Amino acid sequence: MDPPARHGGGLLLVTSRDTSTQTWGPRAELLRLEPLAVPDAGQVLLDAAPRAGTPEQARELAARLGGLPLALHAAGSYLATATSRYRTFDHYRQALDAELPTLLGAQHPDASDPDVARTVVRHTWEVSLDQLTAEGNLLARPLLRVLSLLARAPIPLSLITPGLLAAVTGEAVTVVGVEAALAGLHRYGLLGLPEPTTALEVVQEDSAQLVLHPLVREISALALTAEANDLARWHRALTDRLTEAVHDVAGAGRPGWPTARLLAPHLALLLDHSPEALADARNTVATLADVLNDAGAYAPEHALHQQLLDTQSRFLGPDHPDALTSRNDLAAALREVGEYAQAVDLHRRTLEDRTRILGPDHPNTLTSRNNLEQALVASRRPARRGRWLGRRIAPR
Secondary structure (H helix, E strand, O other): OOOOOOOOOOOOOOOOOOOHHHHOOOOOOOOOOOOHHHHHHHHHHHHHHHOOHHHHHHHHHHHHOOOOOHHHHHHHHHHHHHHHHOOHHHHHHHHHHHHHHOOOOOOOOOOOOOHHHOOOOOHHHHHHHHHHOOOOOOOOHHHHHHHHHOOOOOOEEEHHHHHHHHHHHOOOOOOHHHHHHHHHHHOOOEEEEOOOOOOOHHHHHOEEEEEEEEEHHHHHHHHHHHHHOOHHHHHHHHHHHHHHHHHHHEEEOHHHHHHHHHHHHHHHHOOOOHHHHHHHHHHHHHHHHHHHHOOOOOHHHHHHHHHHHHHHHHHHOOOOOHHHHHHHHHHHHHHHHHHOHHHHHHHHHHHHHHHHOOOOOHHHHHHHHHHHHHHHHHOOOOOOOOOOOOOOOOOO
């Protein structure tokens, strides 16, 4: 019998979370599917639930969902169901902040079935983590969990050390193990490793960073809360590592500036604890703020001072001497970014409060008087948008 005739070529399309070229071989062309742009993602929601709101409202919800197709499908299906509690894009978006576990992370009764798990937002990433565990990559899941505790911002790669993962897992961890976990999460699209954007970043190892999709971060944090017997241990390990990292960049000088900028958003974790730990946290935040000031990174410096002041005012009260010192530092940071009117107003109020609480001759009161005078002088020079000549005086 003659062999069947062949008619032309063909194209085989395979969808997979595994992005490794070693898996698919040299002849396969790998196309990474990124989250949808907001306009396209908004249209997906409108197509699924055309009566749920305006195109603008759909785009706002799409942005909240990060353009993730699976999340868009889940939200659109929910909104199109007549029995759903929330029937508009706005109501769904507002509810996400309080009800993410219910709306996108709900347990599915058949989640043990891989085919079902792949269609449920909460479980879809667990399928990939299960696969990595089956391959012997036991650190991938705890690494993703610890990353989910950090802020919604790029994470310096240098923050992730064997010591950090050893502290959360209670097991011995090697550099090779950490690198394998990072590679595995990247291979399955659970974290991103952005390429350097400038020639300077190419030669600066400290600029290397990780990014998590916002929903991956949020749902992984929910999973950790459900899994961990001692969540405080995870927070302690991460705050200790952040404190160590700040000490490292402070001692590194100029080479540490790229990492300092990346660390800044994540120090909020240090302030989200008990008042007893606030003194140590304040020293760490103040140290990083000084490094950022040296680096000319005045916007993140200002944000750090504001976070510290808000926390101290909440725990210690707005008239506590430490809160007044942080207010003085915030006023100085405002002057650095050229917000002279706000700086003058905050220095003036700090001087009044320090005079009332500490007395007119207290060293901190005298410092406030000096800083107010400098801010007034700077405010008369609106063309100056950089640092005022000389260092500010801010007692510790």
